[in-house]
Amino acid sequence: MTTRTRDVLWSDIETIYAAILDHPFLTGLSDGSLPREAFGHYIVQDALYLRGYAAALAGCAARAPRPEATVMFAEHAAGAIAAERELHESLLGELGVDPARLGPPSPATQAYVSYLTAIVHTGSYAEAVATVLPCYWIYARVGEALVAAGSPDPLYQAWIDLYAGEEFRQIVDAVLTETDTVGGTASPVELERMRQHFTTTSRYEWMFWDGAHRQEIWPV
Numbered sequence: 528m529t530t531r532t533r534d535v536l537w538s539d540i541e542t543i544y545a546a547i548l549d550h551p552f553l554t555g556l557s558d559g560s561l562p563r564e565a566f567g568h569y570i571v572q573d574a575l576y577l578r579g580y581a582a583a584l585a586g587c588a589a590r591a592p593r594p595e596a597t598v599m600f601a602e603h604a605a606g607a608i609a610a611e612r613e614l615h616e617s618l619l620g621e622l623g624v625d626p627a628r629l630g631p632p633s634p635a636t637q638a639y640v641s642y643l644t645a646i647v648h649t650g651s652y653a654e655a656v657a658t659v660l661p662c663y664w665i666y667a668r669v670g671e672a673l674v675a676a677g678s679p680d681p682l683y684q685a686w687i688d689l690y691a692g693e694e695f696r697q698i699v700d701a702v703l704t705e706t707d708t709v710g711g712t713a714s715p716v717e718l719e720r721m722r723q724h725f726t727t728t729s730r731y732e733w734m735f736w737d738g739a740h741r742q743e744i745w746p747v
């Protein structure tokens with residue numbers, strides 16, 4: 528049986544994923560102990576992140592060699608994050624933040640979006656797909672892991688429900704299929720690059736939650 532690219536990629540990040548599930552941001556989201564200020568920081572930074580992420584997905588759409596993949600990424604850029612945007616806007620409202628005045632991206636947000644942008648525009652299409660994949664897949668896995676216990680805080684529960692939902696799972700499944708397709712014909716060098724990018728953006732996912740937990744701002 529041939530090994531699927533997704534399995535190779537995931538096996539590289541088992542320890543990163545374990546660290547993500549163990550992070551106090553997510554354990555706090557789950558048991559309700561996460562300070563609202565940290566969640567607010569996360570939501571503001573995520574609203575900024577989603578702008579860059581949408582642009583990266585549009586870049587994947589433009590570079591895709593098959594029309595079905597162009598349509599898929601274009602739909603995700605336009606529509607899939609609309610649900611997140613909606614949730615963010617209502618959460619920003621509940622947290623008392625004006626979406627028009629979000630402030631600057633934090634170091635983690637800036638670094639993550641810069642990396643996505645750089646690889647989507649300078650790497651191969653397969654590299655681009657591997658680079659954007661953790662944004663989909665890790666969130667689906669986290670949603671799945673957190674939904675059974677839920678959260679006593681309704682705001683945190685709404686966040687968990689979005690990523691644990693069937694609609695998000697189907698979106699992620701389609702991108703995983705695309706990952707296996709492009710990985711299946713990638714050269715050893717290209718596959719190695721896919722692994723490096725997937726691991727790097729998985730690390731950025733950890734750093735994004737960690738930065739929010741510390742309410743990280745620029746040190747100087």
Ligand SMILES: Cc1ncc(CN)c(N)n1
Pocket residue numbers: 573576611661662663666732735
């Ligand atoms: C940082 C980050 N990574 C992933 C997702 C889920 N698309 C998100 N909303 N924010």
